[in-house]
Amino acid sequence: MASRNDRGPVAVVDIGSNSVRLIVYDDAIRSPGPIYNEKVLCGLGRSIASSGKLDTEGVSRALRALRRFRSLADQLKAERIEVIATAAAREAENGPEFIAQAERILGRQVTVLSGTMEAELAALGIIAGIYAADGFVGDLGGGSLELIDVRGGRLSDAITMPLGGLRLIDESGGNMKKAREIVDRAFSKLDWLEKGRGRDFYAIGGTWRALARLHMTQTNYPLRVMHNYRIEADEALKFASLLDHQSQSSLAGIRDISSARRETIPYGALVLERLMKQMKPRAIVVSVLGIREGLLYNLLSDEERAKDPLIEACAYLAKQRSRSQQNAWELSAWTEPLFRMPGPVETPEQTRLRQAACLLSDITWRAHPDYRGAQCLNMVAHGDFVGVDHPGRAFLALAAYYRNEGVIKNDELSQRLVELVDKEALKRARILGAAFRAAHMVTAAMPGVLPHTPLSYEGNRLIWQLPEPYANLEGERVERRFKTLANLLDREPEIRVGAPFQLAAG
Template sequence: MRDEARASSGLDPARGAPWRRPRGRRWPRFTAERTDRPAYAALDLGTNNCRLLVARPTRDGFRVIDAFSRIIRLGEGVLASGRLSEPAIARALEALAICRDKMRNRNVTRARLIATEACRAAENGPAFLARVTGEVGLELEVIDRATEAELAASGCTPLLDPAAEDAILFDIGGGSSELVRLGRSRWNGGGPPVPEIRGWASLPVGVVTLAERHGGIEIDRALYETMVTEAARHVDAFAAAHGGDLRLEATHLLGTSGTVTTIAGVHLGLPRYERRYVDGCWMTDAEISRVLDRLVVMDYDARVANPCIGSERADLVLAGCAILEAIRRAFPCRRLRVADRGLREGILVQLMRADGVWGSEPVSEGGKQPRFTST
C-alpha cells in the first residue's frame, strides 16, 4: 500500500504549476528540523481511510514532519449489516498502531484523534473504540457532522481565491459528504486565515455507501446517471437552502477528497500521484467534464491501470465522480480549486491557534495530551 503517497507538506497555498516530466537526476533537499518547537498530531479515522499528520508550528503556519495515509475501508459492509466487520476492524487496528508509533517517535505533546461516519453509524462503534483503547492505546473522539464540516473549512481556507465572494467547499467522504458555503476568510492576528461559514450540510452519501448500493466494478452511463440522481437529491436540498443568492460568476468550487485529487491527477497526466502538483491546482468546468467523460467509459481494468487510481480506488472513483457531478449541476461554477488537505490540517490549525502559537490569545478548543497506554 502507498501509505505515504498523499502526505501533506503544510498549509502554504500551492501554486498549482503544471506537471512537467523531470529531466536528469534530482537529489532531494533536506532541511534541519526545529526540535525546540512542540509536535502536534492530527489523526482522522474515516470510513475509507486512516490518516495522520504530525507537524511543528512555523511563523504563519506549520511544517509537517511525519505523515501516514492508508485505505482501510473501515465502513465496508456497514450499509448492509449495520456493523463494522472483523476484517475491517483488524485493518484499522493495524493502521492505528502505526500512527501510535509515529506519534511516540515524534514526541507528540498535543493531539486530536477523531473518528467519523463509520463509527457514528455502526452498531458496534462503541465496542470498536474500546478495543482501540485497549489494544492500541489510543482514545478516539467520534465527532459530529458539524465539527467535521468546520474542520474541513479550517484546513482548506488558505486555498480560497481572495477575489471570490463565495466558495462552495465539498468533502466527498466514504460514508458521508460535507458541503460548506464559505465567504471571504479573515485574518486573526497571525497564522492561517479563519473561515467564514455561511451554511453547511452533511449528506448521507459517500463513495463507499454509493458504490455498495449500486456496484463499483461494472458501471455504464445509465447506472452512473442513477448514482448522480441519488446524490443530487441531497445536494439540491443544500443548494435550495444556501445557494439562492449566490453570484456564480464570483463563486468557485473548492474540493477536498480522494475523488477530486484523483481527477486532478488524471487531468494532469501524472505518471504517479504527487501532491505538490495537485494541491492548489485549478481546473475549469470544461476540463472537469473531459476527465469525468473519460472515466465513465473506462472499464474496471483500465481504472486499475491508471497510476492515479489503482486497485484501491478503482471500484470507488465513479461513485465519487457521481457525487461531484451532482454538486457541479447544482452549482455550475466556472472553476474548481483542488485541495489535497482537509480535516487533519483543520485540526492542526485549531490546536495551534488554541495554544496561541501565532501570537493570538489562547482559547479553549478540542485536543489534549495524547494518551499512550501500554499494550
C-alpha cells in the first residue's frame, strides 16, 4: 500500500453552479482521506437561464469563499491545488471575468470543465468509490445534469443537460408543471436511456443526497451513512413523486432538509422521478463521491487505480490503530482455511470482506474494555471508507463487535445492524469474531505466531496445531474460545499441542 503523506495534502476547489467547495485530502492515493471539507452555497447559476449571467450576490459570496479557501489550503500545506468550475461558469456571459478573478485570488489556473468532462469525472468518482460499478451515473448540480454509462470500468454515452435545480427554477419561473414539461422534453430525445433498464442508477449531488437523507429518516434506517445508500426502484419512484409535489412551506418543517436545499429538493425529485420512468433502473444508489474524487482518481497511476479502495483504507487503519498491521495480514491468511471445503466456501466478494474484517479486528485495542465493542462497532459502521455497500459495512462492524464482545451478546446498535445482513452473512461475522478471539489468545496481537499455528479440517473435527515452541500458549481460555469457533462451524475442536508443524492441506 502506498504510504500516506509521501507527497503531502492535495486540495480540490470545486466552483459549482450552486455551491463552492474546498476539500483537502491527505494524499492522492487510491483511498484518499479528506482532512478538511467546507462548502458555501452561493447560487452562482441562479439566474443564468433568464439573464445569461452569474448571479451578482452569488459572485460576491463565491469570491469571498475562495479567499478563505486559499488561506485554508496554505494553512494545511497543500502540495497541490486543483481548481475546477462547472456549468455556471462555463455558460455565463460574465463567466470569463469571474474565472479571471478566481484565478487571481487562488493563484492557480481554473479548469472550466466541459459537460463531457464533468460527466467523465463524475463517472470516475463512482469507479473510485463503488466496487464493480455497473449502471448509469447521474450528477445533478445547480445548473446541469450529467449522465454517463459505466460498465466494467469503461465510460460511454456521456451527455450534459440544462436540468440543474437552480436552472429549472429560473427557466420555469418556479412553476412545477412547466418544469416537468422541460424535463420530459429533454429526456424524450435520449433513446439510449433504455440501456439503464434493470441496472443501478448512481446518484451524485447535494440535492439527491438530501433526498436520500430524508428517506433514511422516514424509513428509520439503521445506518446513518450516505455513501452507497440503496433505494429499490419502486420505493425511490414513489418517494421522489411525493417530494416533487411538496411546497416550500411543507418542507420547511422537516429538520433533515436545510433551508439552503429546500428550494431545489422538489426539482431534484422531479428530475429523478422523470428519469426513472424513462430509464427503469433496478435501484438508486447514492454516492458521496463525484467529480472531485474522480479528478483525484484521474491523477493516479494505473497500478494505484487497480488497488481495492476498501482494502487500502482498512490497511491504513490497521497501520495507524492496530498493535500490528502484519498480524492483521497474518490473521487474513490464518482464517482462509476455515472458508474452504468442507467449511463455508467464500465468493470473491466474501473473501475481500473477510480480509477487510481482519485488518479492522484490532483498531480499538486502546479503548476501555467495557466500551471497546461499542466503540469498534461505531467506528467501523460509520467509518470514512468506500468500496463497500451497506450490508458489507454492517458485516464488518458486526465481525469487529463479536471479536470484542463475544459471539452471543448484542446491544441496541448491533441489533439494528443485524437487520442489514442475511443469515449467512451474520453467521460468517460470528465465525470471524470467534476466530479473532481465539487467535488473540495465542498471539496477543503480535506477528509471527499464526503462520506456524495453522487451522485445518479433518473429518468432523477442526484442528488447531500448536507445535513447539508455541505449546505453552495452550490454556483453558484458548480451549473455550476455540470450542466456540468449532461449534459455529459444526465441528468438534481439537488442539494438537506440541505436534510437529504441518501445513494445512489446500
